[in-house]
Amino acid sequence: MKRYAGYVFDLDGTLYLGDHAIPGAPETLAELRRRGARIAFLSNKPIEPAASYAAKLNRLGIQAAVEEVINSSIVMARYLSRTAPGARVYLIGEEPLAEELRKRGIRIVADPLDCEYVVVSWDRQFTYQKLNDALQAIRNGARFIATHPDRTCPVPGGEVADVGGMIGAVEGVTGKKVELITGKPSPITVQEAMNLLGLPPDQCIMVGDRLETDMRMGREAGMATALVLTGVTRREQVESSPWKPDYVLESVRGLIG
Structure with missing residues (x-):
C-alpha cells in the first residue's frame, strides 16, 4: 500500500x-x-494518563514516547485551558482526567450549582447522585460537554460500556444534547x-x-x-x-x- x-x-x-x-x-x-x-x-480512552499508555506500548514491544501519546483527557484539558482558562467544572469522570484538568488550571468543583461546565467522560463509578448533580448544574446554566462519544470499548472477548452511556443518561434527564465532544x-x-x-x-x-x-x-x-x-x-x-x-x-x- x-x-x-x-x-x-x-x-x-x-x-x-x-x-x-x-x-x-x-x-x-x-x-x-x-x-x-x-x-x-x-x-x-481517558482512564489512564498518557504516560501509562506509553509505558504499556513499550512493555508490549511497541516503541512509544509519552510525547507521542494523545488521549481524550489531554484534548479536553487543552481545549478548556484555551477557551475558558480557570473554568469551574463538575466532572463525571475518573481521576486521570481530573488530574489532567487540574494541571491546566481547570477547577474541579463538588457543588453542581457552582460550575460553568459539566464535563462527561467514562466513569466506572457513575451514580444516581452524579446524574442528578449534572441535571441540576445544566438547569442552572452550565454547559454540557464530553470527552468522547464511544458507546463501548473493546476488550478481550468482547466489549464493555463506555462514555456513551453516561452521555445518554445526562441527555435523557436534561432533554439537552451534548453541546461539544472534543475527542x-x-x-x-x-x-x-x-x-x-x-x-x-x-x-x-x-x-x-x-x-x-x-x-x-x-x-x-x-x-x-x-x-x-x-x-x-x-x-x-x-x-x-x-x-x-x-x-x-x-x-x-x-x-x-
Whole structure:
C-alpha cells in the first residue's frame, strides 16, 4: 500500500487488546519508524494518563514516547485551558482526567450549582447522585460537554460500556444534547494530532478499528484511512457505513504488506 509521512494510530483494538499486542503490531511500527514515518498514538480512552499508555506500548514491544501519546483527557484539558482558562467544572469522570484538568488550571468543583461546565467522560463509578448533580448544574446554566462519544470499548472477548452511556443518561434527564465532544472524531482532536506530527492531514493516514470515530475523523479531516478488523468492527459493517475507509485490513500488519 501507499506510504505516508505520518501515521495516527488508535490503541484499543488496533495495536493491542487488553494486555496483549495485536500480532504483528510491534514489527509493523518498527518498520514504519525505520522508513522515517512520524507516529502519533491517539486514544479516546481517558482512564489512564498518557504516560501509562506509553509505558504499556513499550512493555508490549511497541516503541512509544509519552510525547507521542494523545488521549481524550489531554484534548479536553487543552481545549478548556484555551477557551475558558480557570473554568469551574463538575466532572463525571475518573481521576486521570481530573488530574489532567487540574494541571491546566481547570477547577474541579463538588457543588453542581457552582460550575460553568459539566464535563462527561467514562466513569466506572457513575451514580444516581452524579446524574442528578449534572441535571441540576445544566438547569442552572452550565454547559454540557464530553470527552468522547464511544458507546463501548473493546476488550478481550468482547466489549464493555463506555462514555456513551453516561452521555445518554445526562441527555435523557436534561432533554439537552451534548453541546461539544472534543475527542475523536472532533476536528479539535485532529488539530492536536497534526500539531504533534508537524504535518498536514493529506500526508497522514488514520489507522483504527471504529467507523464512527476513527474513519469518520480521518475522512472529514482529509486524511487517508485504514480500518483494521481486530477491534469492534466487522467487514460486513463497512458497506452500510457513510464513512468508508480507503483500506480495510485484517490487522495493522497490512500497512507494510
